[in-house]
Amino acid sequence: MDKTPVFVLTGFLGAGKSTLLNRVLADPAFGDTAVIINEFGDVALDHDLVRVGETKIARTTTGCLCCTVGSDIRSTLHELHVLASAGEIAFGRVIVETTGLADPAPLVNQLIPGGAQALGLRDNLVARNFELTGVVTLVDIVTGELSIENHFEATKQIAFADRIVLAKTDLARDPASVRDIDSLKVRLAGLNPAALIDDGHQEGFDPAMLFQRRVYAPSSLGDDVVGWLALEEAVRGDSGHGSEPNREPTASSFARHGARIRTFALTRTDPIAREAFGKFLSLLATSAGPRLLRVKGLVQDQDEPDRPRIIHVVQHAVFPPTILNAWPSEDRRTRLVFITDGIDPEPVRQLFEAALNGKPGKAGRALGKLGAKSQKPSGRARANWHAP
Amino acid sequence: MNRLANPFAPRRALPEKTRQIKAWVCELCNLDDAVVVSVTELACRDEDCPDIETVIGIMRPGEKIEIIRVHKEVAEVTREDVIGAGGNSN
Numbered sequence: 001m002d003k004t005p006v007f008v009l010t011g012f013l014g015a016g017k018s019t020l021l022n023r024v025l026a027d028p029a030f031g032d033t034a035v036i037i038n039e040f041g042d043v044a045l046d047h048d049l050v051r052v053g054e055t056k057i058a059r060t061t062t063g064c065l066c067c068t069v070g071s072d073i074r075s076t077l078h079e080l081h082v083l084a085s086a087g088e089i090a091f092g093r094v095i096v097e098t099t100g101l102a103d104p105a106p107l108v109n110q111l112i113p114g115g116a117q118a119l120g121l122r123d124n125l126v127a128r129n130f131e132l133t134g135v136v137t138l139v140d141i142v143t144g145e146l147s148i149e150n151h152f153e154a155t156k157q158i159a160f161a162d163r164i165v166l167a168k169t170d171l172a173r174d175p176a177s178v179r180d181i182d183s184l185k186v187r188l189a190g191l192n193p194a195a196l197i198d199d200g201h202q203e204g205f206d207p208a209m210l211f212q213r214r215v216y217a218p219s220s221l222g223d224d225v226v227g228w229l230a231l232e233e234a235v236r237g238d239s240g241h242g243s244e245p246n247r248e249p250t251a252s253s254f255a256r257h258g259a260r261i262r263t264f265a266l267t268r269t270d271p272i273a274r275e276a277f278g279k280f281l282s283l284l285a286t287s288a289g290p291r292l293l294r295v296k297g298l299v300q301d302q303d304e305p306d307r308p309r310i311i312h313v314v315q316h317a318v319f320p321p322t323i324l325n326a327w328p329s330e331d332r333r334t335r336l337v338f339i340t341d342g343i344d345p346e347p348v349r350q351l352f353e354a355a356l357n358g359k360p361g362k363a364g365r366a367l368g369k370l371g372a373k374s375q376k377p378s379g380r381a382r383a384n385w386h387a388p
Numbered sequence: 389m390n391r392l393a394n395p396f397a398p399r400r401a402l403p404e405k406t407r408q409i410k411a412w413v414c415e416l417c418n419l420d421d422a423v424v425v426s427v428t429e430l431a432c433r434d435e436d437c438p439d440i441e442t443v444i445g446i447m448r449p450g451e452k453i454e455i456i457r458v459h460k461e462v463a464e465v466t467r468e469d470v471i472g473a474g475g476n477s478n
Contacts, residue, residue, distance in 0.1 A: 149399040150399060150400045155403060191403070226424065227445060228426055230426070230445065231428060231455075234445055235430065
């Protein structure tokens, strides 16, 4: 019997993983897909942003999979296998959407033969019934280069891919920007000569092809990938400096991301005035810039409370909101999730409250705490929020 | 320069620095081409240590992986740090 194919969908924060996943899941041929969505931190939101139809199965895991001691992905696959064996669900394919900060090495090690050691019957069952058949990495043409320069995980996500998809290429309309895409492709080929590179907006691009069964062979991806997989296993068994040699590993032992990277959430029950929220986003994006790795969320707009707005901010770029015709769940609160690099939650919360309550003095003090150099909102951020 | 990216954003130049660290390790340990050197950045697992550490794996064929830890981010690692962490084993 064929093993169930497992595909990993990865890409740095804001690259467009959920958007691509939505495109794929809209295809009736993907009705037999089980989706595992992993989110950084303990605030789950993506399950509301990915529109999973009735025939699909979704599991959300919080806490970065790459940081989790043991085999969280194997636990989730085992859970799916048990439910399928009992006849409660049926699926023919699994797609794992990772957090944008995920280091793929531990995840891939959990899913390939000869990778992480099986820890019992559960892991053996998973190995007998599932196989990793592809790693798809999205690269945002706007922030991709900076992500490669500044975040180790971004380089690893590219190196582990057997398919790379360039996202947001529709934003590049002038010849100079098109040349930049060509330069980025050269750079990506340098990091991963083996992966096929697709343009996600090119005519004829079919995202379904990314998730067709194939052989995923890390050894064909070069010395870096082989080295990272081996180093991952070696580090897992290493007790670290200054610790007792026989110390048992703890959950925190395998954290990938330092305390500088934080995730936190803001919620609000009352509907929000559109202009005030636009001001908040533009002030935040302008002042925090690249330290604001990602903001995503659902907003209850005062003028259209029944039509939630999905907002996306990636570093300095505030993208136009997507407007839904209905709330994806009974929870109609405004929920914003932030992933930041060196930004404390408190000044962001203060800025949020001050902007929504029309308190410019308090907003200025909050910006000061954020280390803002300029308090002038960017025209692009403001314009984008107001776009329908 | 990528016109779509923020030109004022700070850059850590990680790919270039990683290549540099590998070159230092190969030179200091007198490694030949058969040896794979791997570099990664992890959150340090020990208390009282900096937030992020650089972990270097030296993979000699048929031998256990040798791990060198430098308690700095990749972008801040110097040749002297690699020497101090034991990267001169030959």
